[in-house]
Amino acid sequence: MIKPTPNPPDNPDTSPYESLDTKRLHEAAERALDHHLAPPKQTPPKRKGQLFSVYPNVNTEALLANASEDLLSISAIAADLADDVDGSRRSIALAISRLADGVHLLVERALDHLDDPEIPGSLVKA
Template identity: 75%
Template sequence: MIKPTPNPPEHEDTSPYESSDSKKFHEAAERALDHHFAPSSDKPKPRKGNLFAVSPNIDTEALLANASEELLSISAIAVNLADDVDGARRSLALALSRLADGVRLLVERALDHIDSPNPAEHRAKV
């Protein structure tokens, strides 16, 4: 195969910074690469010592809904446990179930306030 132009001659004098335009181009390319591929400094720092963590960008309604479901589960576990034990342990398990139910009611009320545009109006109606 015949090439229309010969290979360029290899010179040790050739530099990417040959002219002022190529220097500006190289600087602009470096800035662009640094901008797009540099490690981000706004990443959250990892917390030490936390086994469980809640994501900071979850909205309040989702947090309360999950808390309500967890309290329902705790109450069901306590009632199940109360069926298997007698005496003071039964009373303790039933007390835990009632406590979880009471806190769940508080969480449900908080969810109602989130749906209402003005919680004070909601209180006046109840």
């Protein structure tokens, strides 16, 4: 019967390397372990009591556009909640929805004015 794999070597002390340098092997093992298991060397910047932060280089238009979308979502959630409750809770949910709608209009107006040099406070220099 023919075996699909060859027999192991007769001498178990044979190695593909001429000599085993245990110090070098230990250093290589330490580097490998440090690479995979050590915590990252760069520590994240400490936050000053903030849970969230905004990337500092985001342009104003992108910030306002995201705020506009978020306000629409808040308004929709509050209006949907108002359909499911009665009494003073319904009034509160409707008030939140209307406040979000009003602030959404303000943000949309700010977006409209970003590129208009005729409007005071515009980002475009006249």
